[in-house]
Amino acid sequence: MxxxxxxxxxxxxxxxxxxxxxxxxxxxxxxxxxxxxxxxxxxxxxxxxxxxxxxxxxxxxxxxxxxxxxxxxxxxxxxxxxxxxxxxxxxxxxxxxxxxxxxxxxxxxxxxxxxxxxGDFTHIRHPGEKYLLVSAGSGITPMMSMTRYMADTAPMSDITFINCSRGPSEIIFRSELEYLARFMPNLNLGFIVEACGRTDLWSGLKGRIDKAKIALLAPDFMDRTIFCCGPEVFMDSVRSMLEAHGFDMERYHQESFQPAQAPTPLAEVSDDGAAQAATSIRFTMAGKEVSCPSGQTILQAARGAGVRIGAACESGLCGTCRVMKLSGEVEMNHNGGILDDEIDEGYILACCSRPKSNVEIEA
The missing domain is CATH 2.40.30.10 (Translation factors)
Structure with missing residues (x-):
């Protein structure tokens, strides 16, 4: 069959x-x-x-x-x-x-x-009349997601798409982008390669991205909403160029799996100056109860007790360490890795939550 x-x-x-x-x-x-x-x-x-x-x-x-x-x-x-x-x-x-x-x-x-x-890196949450999508290497992935979405839902969208790579063979999604440009009349592609091999056929721009190349590929870049993704040094370079040119940085957005700021540590001293006492955490699924010293996160306490809670960024950004809080109070300082409705349901991020009282965690 x-x-x-x-x-x-x-x-x-x-x-x-x-x-x-x-x-x-x-x-x-x-x-x-x-x-x-x-x-x-x-x-x-x-x-x-x-x-x-x-x-x-x-x-x-x-x-x-x-x-x-x-x-x-x-x-x-x-x-x-x-x-x-x-x-x-x-x-x-x-x-x-x-x-x-x-x-x-x-x-x-x-x-x-x-x-x-x-994640907050999306044109849905940061809309503009026209876009400049700037990427390097695998930083092209969110740009491709947004472009594919606009191709399906709003093919007349005004997009200038700039991608930087080491060489012509390393341009990810090149064929598909060229295909999309055939029926998206306002999709303008700009590829920049660092260098070409002797057998590469290439008539495009070469070298590293700079203000002159951006202005050549997107003469009206000052009027566009800009999304940027790539290695940190690449994004820092693009951001610095735009700031030096007087770009309105409210319309600049960059993807990073590093938090905008570190989670604010919970004070280890109460408002009246007295040291906070240790609290207890009960991990219901593991059947363990442990003492949590003041200032320690639930994730740290779990690891000390041999309770496994998955975690990736450990900065309140990725949401991997989300667990259900069954009782008690915590102080949670996250970086967008949990939704408001999840918090309302009782979920917390273990990596950036510190107990304010005895708590029970479903883990």
Whole structure:
């Protein structure tokens, strides 16, 4: 029997959204994009669809060894206008652990745990009349998600798309972008490569990005809403150029998996100057109760007690360490890794929450 014919078709309104609290991701495909770059596409392990904003990210729990896993955060390159699957496009560096494991081991049919989606780096939350999307290397992924979304929902959108890479062969999604530009009349592409090999056919710009190249590719860049993603040094360079040129930085947005500011530590001294006493934390699923010294986070207390709570950024940004608080009070200083409705339900981020009283945690 053809298994593809045996699957019952469901309309979107017959399905529930994917939930990282209940469902795993099942790998559908692994597709090479460029040297050391792969796109991994996933479906829900249940009959679910994916609800997210273009440009958001997920955190994958990658089983790199027996009884060992690492958390890695990746931007979604897919578009929510095609909600039956999601995709991440990742580049494996020489020192990569989690990403290298994915390259060598993650195959169609395998299942993996994910957390999210989360993130504020999206044109939905920072709309503009026209956009300049600037990226380097795999920083192209959120730009591709936003561009794919606009291609599906608003193909007349005014977008100048600048991508920087080491060489022509390393431009990720080049063919698809050139295809999208055929029916998006206001999508203007600009590729910049650092250098060309002797066999490369290249008539575009070469060198590093600078103000002159930006002005050449986007003469009206001062009037655009700008999104920037790439290595930190690349984003710092673009930001500095724009600031020096007098750009309105309210219309500049950059993606970073580093917090805008470190979570504010909870004071270890109360308002009346007395030292705060240690509190107790009860981890209900592990059946353990531990003393938590003043100033220690719930994540730190869990690790000390041998209670496993997944964590990636440990700065209140990625949302991986989200746990249910069953009772008690905490001080939580996060960086956007948890939604207001999740807080209302009782969830907290263990990495940036410190007990103010005895608490019970579902972990």
């Amino acid at each position: 053809n298994m593809a014919l045996s699957v019952r078709h469901q309309h979107l309104d017959e399905m529930k959204p994917w939930s990282d609290r209940q469902h795993l991701l099942e790998c559908l495909s692994a597709t090479p994009e460029a040297p050391d770059v792969m796109t991994f596409t996933f479906r829900s392990d249940k009959d679910n669809w994916f609800r997210y904003l273009p440009g958001q990210f997920v955190t994958l729990e990658i089983p790199v060894g027996p009884e060992q896993s690492v958390m890695r955060t990746y931007t979604l390159s897919s578009t929510p206008s095609r909600p039956f699957s999601i995709a991440v496009t990742v580049k494996a560096q020489a020192s990569s652990i989690g990403t290298r494991w994915m390259f060598e081991n993650l195959k169609p049919g395998m299942r993996i745990r994910a957390f999210g989606p989360l």
